[in-house]
Amino acid sequence: xxxxxxxxxxxxxxxxxQHVIGFILSIVLTLLSLWIAFKTSLxxxxxxxxxxxxxxxxxAVQLFMFMHVTESEDGRFQMWNMVHAFIAFxxxxxxxxxxxxxxxxxxxxx
Amino acid sequence: MNHHVDHFFVxxxxxxxxxxxxxxxxxxxxIFVLTYYKKWKWLWNEWxxxxxxxxxxxxxxxxxxLMMFRGGVDALxxxxxxxxxxxxxxxxQHYNEIFTTHGTIMILFMAMPFIIGLMNVAVPLQIxxxxxxxxxxxxLSFWSFFTAAMLFNLSxxxxxxxxAGWTAYAPxxxxxxxxxxxxxxxxxxxxxxxxxxxxTGINFFVTILKMRxxxxxxxxxxxxxxxxxxxxxxxxxxFPILAIALALMTFDRLFGAHFFTLTGEGxxxxxxxxxxxxxxxxxxxxxxxxxxxxxEVISTFSKKRLFGYKAMVWSMVLIGFLxxxxxxHHFFTMGAGPDVNSFFSISTMAIAIPxxxxxxxxxxxxxxxxxxxxxxxxxxxAFIPCFTIGGITGVMLAMAAADYQYHNSYFLVxxxxxxxxxxxxxxxxxxxxxxxxxMFGHMLNEKIGKWAFWLFVPGFLxxxxxxxxxxxxxxxxxxxxxxxxxxxDLNVIASIxxxxxxxxxxxxxxxxxxxxxxxxxxxxxxxxxxxxxxxATPTPIPHYNFALIPRIKRLDEFWYVKQNNEPxxxxxxxxxxxxPIHMPNSSGRxxxxxxxxxxxGFAAVFYVYWVAALALxxxxxxxxxxxxxxxxxxxxSVEEIKRTEKNRIKEA
Ligand code: HEM
Ligand SMILES: [Cu+2]
Numbered sequence: 001x002x003x004x005x006x007x008x009x010x011x012x013x014x015x016x017x018q019h020v021i022g023f024i025l026s027i028v029l030t031l032l033s034l035w036i037a038f039k040t041s042l043x044x045x046x047x048x049x050x051x052x053x054x055x056x057x058x059x060a061v062q063l064f065m066f067m068h069v070t071e072s073e074d075g076r077f078q079m080w081n082m083v084h085a086f087i088a089f090x091x092x093x094x095x096x097x098x099x100x101x102x103x104x105x106x107x108x109x110x
Numbered sequence: 111m112n113h114h115v116d117h118f119f120v121x122x123x124x125x126x127x128x129x130x131x132x133x134x135x136x137x138x139x140x141i142f143v144l145t146y147y148k149k150w151k152w153l154w155n156e157w158x159x160x161x162x163x164x165x166x167x168x169x170x171x172x173x174x175x176l177m178m179f180r181g182g183v184d185a186l187x188x189x190x191x192x193x194x195x196x197x198x199x200x201x202x203q204h205y206n207e208i209f210t211t212h213g214t215i216m217i218l219f220m221a222m223p224f225i226i227g228l229m230n231v232a233v234p235l236q237i238x239x240x241x242x243x244x245x246x247x248x249x250l251s252f253w254s255f256f257t258a259a260m261l262f263n264l265s266x267x268x269x270x271x272x273x274a275g276w277t278a279y280a281p282x283x284x285x286x287x288x289x290x291x292x293x294x295x296x297x298x299x300x301x302x303x304x305x306x307x308x309x310t311g312i313n314f315f316v317t318i319l320k321m322r323x324x325x326x327x328x329x330x331x332x333x334x335x336x337x338x339x340x341x342x343x344x345x346x347x348x349f350p351i352l353a354i355a356l357a358l359m360t361f362d363r364l365f366g367a368h369f370f371t372l373t374g375e376g377x378x379x380x381x382x383x384x385x386x387x388x389x390x391x392x393x394x395x396x397x398x399x400x401x402x403x404x405x406e407v408i409s410t411f412s413k414k415r416l417f418g419y420k421a422m423v424w425s426m427v428l429i430g431f432l433x434x435x436x437x438x439h440h441f442f443t444m445g446a447g448p449d450v451n452s453f454f455s456i457s458t459m460a461i462a463i464p465x466x467x468x469x470x471x472x473x474x475x476x477x478x479x480x481x482x483x484x485x486x487x488x489x490x491x492a493f494i495p496c497f498t499i500g501g502i503t504g505v506m507l508a509m510a511a512a513d514y515q516y517h518n519s520y521f522l523v524x525x526x527x528x529x530x531x532x533x534x535x536x537x538x539x540x541x542x543x544x545x546x547x548x549m550f551g552h553m554l555n556e557k558i559g560k561w562a563f564w565l566f567v568p569g570f571l572x573x574x575x576x577x578x579x580x581x582x583x584x585x586x587x588x589x590x591x592x593x594x595x596x597x598x599d600l601n602v603i604a605s606i607x608x609x610x611x612x613x614x615x616x617x618x619x620x621x622x623x624x625x626x627x628x629x630x631x632x633x634x635x636x637x638x639x640x641x642x643x644x645x646a647t648p649t650p651i652p653h654y655n656f657a658l659i660p661r662i663k664r665l666d667e668f669w670y671v672k673q674n675n676e677p678x679x680x681x682x683x684x685x686x687x688x689x690p691i692h693m694p695n696s697s698g699r700x701x702x703x704x705x706x707x708x709x710x711g712f713a714a715v716f717y718v719y720w721v722a723a724l725a726l727x728x729x730x731x732x733x734x735x736x737x738x739x740x741x742x743x744x745x746x747s748v749e750e751i752k753r754t755e756k757n758r759i760k761e762a
Contacts, residue, residue, distance in 0.1 A: 077319065088347050091434050096383055099438055102446050 022065025029058045118716075120270055123204070130267050159696040161245035162653050163230045166252045168549055170227030171542060173256055175619070177220040180263065182615055184212035189573075189608040192601055195593050205590035206273035207292070211266070213276030214296065218303055219259045221396040221530070224538040226255075226310050229338045229399060231545055233314060235644035236332045238323025238662065240655050243316040245694045246736075251306040251313065253704030258303035261711045265295035269715060272296035275588065277389070278359070280370030280381035285363050291715050297360045298711035304352050311345030314338055323643070325662035329423070332642045332665075333409075333416055336423050337402025340430040341395050347434060348391035355384035364714065379444060386437040394433035397529065398426055400537020401468060404490045407540050408472050410638055411487040412479025415666055418471040425464035425471075432461045442510045443517050451510035458508035465501055469494060484638070485559035489540035492567045493532050500528030503578065518588070521581025524574045531570055539618070547637045551649045552629040554621050562617040569610025576600035576607075641669035646680040652754045654691045654746050657683050682760040688752065690745040697741075703732040 033051045036042070042050075063069045069078050120126050144150050157165060187208055191200045200208065234242055242248050265271045272292040274283035283293050318339045322331065331339070359381065361367035368374030370381040409416040416422060438446065438454035472494060481487070503525040507516055516522055547553050580600050585592060592601075635649040646668045647655060658679040664670060671678045679687075706728040713721035752759060 084343065084347070087434075091347075092351060092387060095435070096380075096387070099383055099446055099450055100377070100380060102450070 018065050022061050025061045025065070026058060029054050029061070118268060120267055126267055133267065154698070155696070158701050159249075159698045161241075161249045161694050161696055161700075163234050163242050163245065163248060164549070164651060164653075166248055167227045167230030167232075169252055170223045170230060170255070171549075173259060174220050174224035174227055174538070177215050177223070177259060178615065179619075181212050181215040181220050182612060184208045184215070186608055186612055188212065189605040191590065192592070193605040194598055194602070195591070195595055197591055200590065202590045203273065206275075206588075207271035209588060210272050210275050210296075211262075214262065214272070214300075216530075217276060217392065217396070218300060219255075219262065221534050221538070222303075222307060223255055223259075224542075225341075225396055225399045225534075226251075226307070228403065228538065228541045228545065229310075229314060229341075231549055232541075232644055233335050233338050234317065234321070235548075235647060235651070235655060236335045236642050237318060237321060237326060238643050238656060238660050239317065239321040240659075240691065241694065242313050243321060244313050246697055246700065247309050247313055249697065250700035250703060251309045253700045254707055255303050255306040257704045257708035258299045258301075258306065258711070261302065261708055261715075262295060262299035264712070265292055265715075269295065277385055278381075279385075280359065280362075280376075280378040281372045283359065283381075284371050284378075286371065286373075294360075294363060294715040297356050297363065298714055301353065301356045301360070302707050302711055304349050304356065307345060308349040308353070311342040311349065315342035315346060318342070323659050323662050329420065330662055330665045330667075333405040333419065333422055334399070334402035334642075337398045337405075337426055340426045341398045344391045344395050344398075344430050344433060348388045348395065351384055352388040352392075355381065355388065358384075360714075364717065379441075382441050382444060383437075386440040390437040390440065391433050393526075393530070394429060396534045397537075398429065400493075400533050400541075401426065403537045403541040403544070404472065404493055405475075406642065407486045407490045407544050408475050410544075410640055411482045411484055411490075412476045413482075413639075414475055414479040415641070415669075416471070417474035417477070418467075419665060421467055422471050425467045428464045429461060432457060432464070436461065439508055439510075439513070442513045455508055455510040459505055462501060462505050469498065484543075485554070485556055485563060486540045486544040488560070488563050489536045489543070489567075492563070493536045493540075496528060496532030496536070496567075496570070500525060500532060504529065516581065518586055519581035520577040520585045520587060523587050524577035524581060527574045527577075531574070536567075544638070545644070547632045548635070548644060548647075548649060548651065550626070552625060552631050553637060554625045554629060558617060558621040558624060562614050562621060564614075565610050565617060566614030569607045569612075569614055571607065573604050573607025573611060576604045580604075639672075641666040643668055643680070648755065648758060652751075654693055654751075657691070657751050657755050657758075658687055681758075683755055683758050684760050685752070688748045690747055691751065692743055692745055694743045695741055699732055699736060703729055706732065 033054050036050055037047055040047070069082075119130075144153060157169065160166065187200065188205070191197055191205060230242075230248070234240070269291040272278070272283075272295055274288055274293060274296075278293065278296060281287055283296075285293075318331070318335055358367070358369040362369050362371055362376070368376040370376050370378050372378060405416055405422060436454055436458040438450060439458045442451050442454070472490075483491075503521070507513055507522065507525055543554060543559065577600075580597055581587075583597065585594075585597055632649055635647055635651075636645040638645070643660065646660070656679075660667065660678065660680050667678075668680050670676070671680050706725045709725035710722045710729065713719070713725065
């Protein structure tokens with residue numbers, strides 16, 4: 001691992017443009033979502049759809065700009081990591097919604 | 111702050127005064143011994159700052175055995191209270207606190223550290239590595255677990271213990287129904303130790319994937335290390351869920367949020383859902399490593415390679431996956447619809463299939479083997495029938511419709527103790543006895559060991575078998591007393607069994623003390639005639655583990671090298687090949703940082719936020735210092751390696 005880091009740093013201590021761009025993109029995406037939720041009069045379903053879309057974009061920004069998914073010498077691990085993350089996502093989020101759905105009518109008055 | 115500080119010291123109970131006194135006396139005794147024998151420096155240099163996985167493993171195990179004692183005392187108190195009807199030895203509040211701390215300590219501060227201790231000792235050695243992937247993080251994991259355990263235990267004498275069960279169900283555990291600070295102790299100490307476990311999971315996942323000796327493909331990985339790989343994957347899945355759930359409830363309690371409260375649109379059932387999303391995988395986190403231990407032990411003492419190694423691996427992977435999709439079987443009665451309950455009923459039962467495969471593999475390994483009845487082997491043999499009982503009753507519980515009858519009865523209590531004790535506890539003990547000579551350089555006395563076994567295991571059966579019948583007869587769980595005199599006989603029997611287990615545990619500990627002085631010293635490093643790489647290292651193990659990293663050609667490499675007298679660096683070291691070895695430096699920072707965590711937790715428990723904030727800044731400063739630190743480790747010289755390994759050196 002250390003060798004890989006060295007080769008990346010050796011071509012100069014140039015400015016971490018990737019990180020800055022990623023940072024700005026994340027902030028912009030977050031602000032955009034806030035704006036859409038608070039300031040537009042779209043239907044709730046529409047707002048949800050757009051925000052979820054932004055969330056995926058944001059996740060991609062994180063993975064590529066900060067977490068170096070493309071830089072590993074062994075992409076297989078990265079792929080398994082993402083599969084693991086995806087399974088976790090489905091089980092936790094989708095599973096919880098399904099299991100808890102019987103009580104959700106209670107939330108109608110929200 | 112305010113009124114909570116008035117109740118700072120728990121007053122009015124003689125048992126707690128006794129505990130106060132014991133804590134003070136023990137602390138003074140420790141300080142005295144360390145000062146008198148001038149051991150402070152040694153303690154700091156050799157232990158408190160170490161990043162050596164073997165020493166960290168030993169510290170984990172010592173802490174786990176101490177916690178087993180604490181949890182065991184709680185258990186005996188509960189059994190004492192429930193021996194005869196209408197007893198008033200413990201009042202209801204005290205009883206609630208005891209079963210809460212018993213459950214929490216046994217699962218999180220006994221089983222978890224015991225297993226993490228064993229994996230620390232064995233995994234890097236088994237895979238032919240010099241250390242874990244992140245040694246500094248490993249030290250941080252240990253110390254933050256340790257301080258979290260201290261924080262939790264402190265609740266007994268300061269502030270008051272949590273009393274809402276180890277499951278801490280909302281809304282019961284929320285401030286309206288549970289004022290006082292006990293539940294805060296639960297939330298914050300679990301948060302810190304959960305962080306530590308997650309770090310360990312990541313550490314070992316990377317270690318096993320990245321640091322195996324050359325040639326050790328996944329299908330040549332020793333089975334215990336395989337079990338730890340699957341366990342680490344489950345940890346990485348499950349522990350973030352716990353962290354979030356605890357954080358949400360902490361917000362409820364400390365900052366007046368309403369995630370799980372009855373008021374303010376809270377969703378109390380969501381706590382049960384999140385808790386078991388972590389909680390069920392958690393029981394597999396503590397059982398799979400035990401399966402790994404049994405596989406190693408049974409194969410070693412049957413003098414045969416593990417029967418159906420591949421089936422074992424795949425069944426563990428499958429169990430690992432299935433363990434993630436069965437959590438609802440803990441609350442079939444919550445009110446979810448038939449579709450939800452059916453799905454989780456079937457997925458739960460499906461786990462019995464790979465588990466059954468494993469049982470047949472263990473039996474197959476012993477079949478026509480030359481079985482040696484050593485103490486680790488005895489514990490492994492006892493595991494098989496006991497665990498089968500636990501598994502079968504588990505399938506009974508898994509039928510959602512029938513569970514309406516068994517739910518929250520003593521039948522459940524009997525079931526999960528059958529799986530947890532015969533699986534996890536027997537596994538931890540078997541692993542400890544098995545690796546003991548490797549860890550400490552001497553054998554345990556087999557005769558005393560057999561006494562411990564023959565007290566503990568029958569004690570366990572006498573204690574828990576009657577509970578199945580009590581449960582079927584209607585005795586419910588978490589009651590502090592009962593008045594039905596039909597239940598007296600079985601309860602008396604159960605209490606006798608519990609006492610036998612207590613005596614067995616004491617004999618086990620006595621064996622360690624006895625053997626430290628008189629036990630047979632082991633200089634070979636391979637007293638059991640082992641199969642895997644850890645037995646190829648000399649004892650005491652040099653801190654760099656392997657002077658030369660072996661090249662692996664098959665499963666159980668060391669065994670075949672020995673059998674066929676093959677030349678290999680596992681047996682002798684050609685001097686010409688030795689090179690300086692790079693090792694990480696010790697560091698005191700994980701120790702300091704973890705005590706800062708402790709202060710954060712302790713202050714937050716009492717709502718003293720400015721202290722918590724200061725300590726948290728201290729933590730951040732430690733992290734900052736670490737990130738600017740240039741620490742390239744150090745080299746062990748060839749001279750030193752030669753001196754350490756002089757018995758194994760081959761001039762050539
Ligand atoms: C053959 C596999 C297993 C099956 C089918 C099974 C099934 C179940 C079911 C259905 C329950 C819930 C019962 C109720 O609340 O009414 C339960 C509870 C429990 N099981 Fe298992 N189980 C299995 C293995 C294990 C293992 C390996 C462990 C731990 C090492 C374990 C630990 C527990 C614990 C601690 C509880 C009680 C939780 C509580 O406090 O409510 N089980 N089991
Ligand atoms: Cu479960």
